[in-house]
Amino acid sequence: MYLDRIKNPSLWAKVVSAESAAQLIKDGMTVGMSGFTRAGEAKAVPMALAERARHDPVGITLITGASLGNDLDRTLGEAGVIKRRMPFQADPGLRKLINDGKVMFVDQHLSETVEMLRSGQIGPIDVAIVEAVAIKENGEIVPTTSVGNSATFALLANKIIVELNIGHSASLEGLHDIYIPTRRPYREPIPVTSPQSRAGLPFIPVDISRIAAIVITDRPDSCASVSDPDEGTAAIAGHLTEFLGYEVNKGRLGLSLAPLQAGIGSIANAVMHGFIDSRFNNLSMYSEVLQDSTFDLFDSGKLTFASGSSITLSQAKMDVLKNLERYKSRLILRPQEISNHPEVIRRLGLIAINTALEADLYGNVNSTHVSGTHMMNGVGGSGDFARNAYLSVFVTKSMAKDGRISSIVPMVTHVDHCEHDVDLIVTEHGLADLRGLAPRERAPLIIENCVDPSYRALLSDYFKDALKLGGQTPHVLDKAFFMHAAYRDSGSMLPQLAKPKAKAAVAA
Amino acid sequence: MYLDRIKNPSLWAKVVSAESAAQLIKDGMTVGMSGFTRAGEAKAVPMALAERARHDPVGITLITGASLGNDLDRTLGEAGVIKRRMPFQADPGLRKLINDGKVMFVDQHLSETVEMLRSGQIGPIDVAIVEAVAIKENGEIVPTTSVGNSATFALLANKIIVELNIGHSASLEGLHDIYIPTRRPYREPIPVTSPQSRAGLPFIPVDISRIAAIVITDRPDSCASVSDPDEGTAAIAGHLTEFLGYEVNKGRLGLSLAPLQAGIGSIANAVMHGFIDSRFNNLSMYSEVLQDSTFDLFDSGKLTFASGSSITLSQAKMDVLKNLERYKSRLILRPQEISNHPEVIRRLGLIAINTALEADLYGNVNSTHVSGTHMMNGVGGSGDFARNAYLSVFVTKSMAKDGRISSIVPMVTHVDHCEHDVDLIVTEHGLADLRGLAPRERAPLIIENCVDPSYRALLSDYFKDALKLGGQTPHVLDKAFFMHAAYRDSGSMLPQLAKPKAKAAVAA
């Protein structure tokens, strides 16, 4: 029974099928949909929309919090429903459509999308589709496993479709803290001064008359596929915890460090796991997505509090959501505008740990574009955190594709994070502490500490040649991408691993 | 007489010559010095230090607010005093030393230097040298025409040298608002909610016992050399005011727009002048440096209030400082940490106008590195503002060096501001509104609206070739810098203007 989750009986008549709710979405509309890193996305209505598009073509601008689970981005993309997508995605199927120029992808800092919507610079939102665990007396929506941009979508939308997901535990209620910054020019400081701060309401306070449809579903969130820590990720975690221990010894940090942010993915997860066996304690998190490691850190007694915008778990950890009461007093889920807000990140002084695709000799980082052209996922929140953190850490394995790609290159082919926003680069070989260094000082340190030994000669030769031409940031422009060109032409940045010509042509 | 400017008689005995104060600075020290965009820098002591270095070599790390006047960066650089310099400079002589690798230049976002100092990530400050207009009863220092990083330097330094500049009008007192963020993890919101907000004290509250020397000088600030608006800068100003008028019509802005920030230099100054004859009114500024145009806007009745970190005037406008009482109630000078703070910039929702050296087809901007290698000035505050503004505008003339350089290139050779941080690009030819657009949509717009007609074919051919290779951000990596290579090899990006080989070799 679901009616006990819709507190206001006048809304019961709004319960309709996913198919009929999907009819509210017309060709050309802008749709704001819940969902952040595969957690808490609306599920039934977008599926029905993809189904409808088979016989009744419909194209929309889809704005979400971040990536979606349940293969929704692929399904909607392949059905031709997504014409324009922002601010993030992480789906191989949609990625292909984007890179083929069939979907216009507007990659954005995750804290900024709703600022632009609110001020009318993008949008307006025609329909919001928000997954909820309950609808309260006055129409207030209680989100599920993520908040993302849902609150602003619901507040701005012409019409709201609520997907009431009865598969989610009702105990999610009370977890959320919905704070929306006041209107400019009357905007007040955001009253969040620690990960624990509660600043808003535990629900989205929408105008009940704009709830146009309610759809009932019980479809679960997708699980995250987190690979187990391996030797490489363990070494990265080791270098970082050793460094932080050194900072503690220097008196720059206490044993509780500073609130931690960790990006999604296996390396970040491994790094967070690395804290379990460390001497640090009373740790806290002020992050975007809370992964398995957050709950392992709680269980180990190391972590006291975690603030995020979503909870994304692997299959093995899914029971956390069933036992939520155990963690609930130590958790808050916030709008991504607040979890990622420059104001709060700078105030709290975070240690931010994000993953690079590639970094260059001078500390510039590419997190998004393979070979400078092909989108992987998007910049996500990495820019919000890296720019404003107390300590901005980028982790990456020193090589990809079985050693045929070096993650450290002469010049990155795309810059998401400029040298000013990168304090540490960590690979399995070691760590380069770039704080207070000029570019010419950064390069030898990165080569020595972070580059795989097999690539060191290539990179130091480049640096030597570049030095001859001078400058604050020495480069040989004609050769800046020579390693990328070698990979494209021969299948390897390292000449020794180059494939015979014929094979390479097939690979490319 | 200067003694009336040192309110506490116990300090009178600290008055010494510049030479003997300079003796407090030892080889290897880190010195924090006042000065921001050629305003309010200490003058006598650094000159004495350069003099001393002739026979007694001394090398220091010099940290300032921003650029210095009175040729100090050149003089200190050429005397071999500056070994390491942060966070900004704008001096041709020092620039050469930096690009030759003789001075290590650490280019930083201007809001971040004192955060790093305060947390011990750089520094410590051995000696602070701060220009003052007065020293009060308990040793409180009243700065002159800039605040910059002076307050934090003075609060953190082991020893303080005050340069009492009796050439500055005593009426500067009361202009400053010194607010220092509270210590993490107890940091509170910064109580600045409008350009008018006063949050701190009108002086720097130092421990009187750390004032080690007082030096008397009357040397004036250097004047800014602002070129008069020309056809090009007037056209840029025209496009921007027209656009803002359109935003007003759309209801996205009111006639008082939003607090304005304008970078230094002729284009920014011309753009600000453009507001004088506009229909906008009740304008306000929340900027770094207040230039001539600020006072012309006051005089025209268009501007109600201006907040900055320094006042930098041309020769023609120098009398503003003599008639300060006329403007004082409408002015505040703040530490650059506050004028440039992400928290405040985001809260106020600024319109930020900064200058690009070059921009690329996708909206990435290079503000610092000529040909990707040679430092011009530094990123300054442009990153603080562009990332956090409501509307981030980059202006540039479409060409430099008499048309031999196009300021729009296929790929910028250095990225200071990534595509996410650039909303508008404006040249004399027109304006590209990039908000909500994917990279593939940005390129044709920029080519059509911003590129000089003589370069359009080169750039659209590149874009066409790039599209064949696909991707979110199409590029032909092997050709990405072909225009820069042409300029290097032939003296021109445009084949028609290429010089005969011999001449080009000389020019390079």
Ligand SMILES: CC(C)(COP(=O)(O)OP(=O)(O)OC[C@H]1O[C@@H](n2cnc3c(N)ncnc32)[C@H](O)[C@@H]1OP(=O)(O)O)[C@@H](O)C(=O)NCCC(=O)NCCS
């Ligand atoms: C950078 C990012 C793509 C790394 O993802 P990850 O899953 O941790 O890293 P992996 O090492 O598994 O690499 C992912 C893929 O990129 C490939 N790759 C890694 N480095 C590469 C490089 N330099 N060049 C080309 N491909 C590379 C890997 O081989 C792998 O390919 P596969 O999927 O075909 O196996 C990811 O962290 C991201 O999207 N970041 C941007 C968003 C962000 O930081 N958000 C912040 C908080 S959520």
Ligand SMILES: CC(C)(COP(=O)(O)OP(=O)(O)OC[C@H]1O[C@@H](n2cnc3c(N)ncnc32)[C@H](O)[C@@H]1OP(=O)(O)O)[C@@H](O)C(=O)NCCC(=O)NCCS
């Ligand atoms: C970008 C910046 C250098 C432009 O300065 P400006 O004085 O307004 O611009 P100008 O057009 O006069 O250009 C300055 C010089 O660069 C040259 N230049 C301009 N564009 C160029 C390009 N694309 N390639 C090579 N040189 C270029 C000009 O020819 C000129 O050279 P000159 O000094 O030999 O005459 C300056 O704004 C800056 O340093 N910005 C970064 C800091 C900042 O934005 N701070 C923010 C607030 S203060």
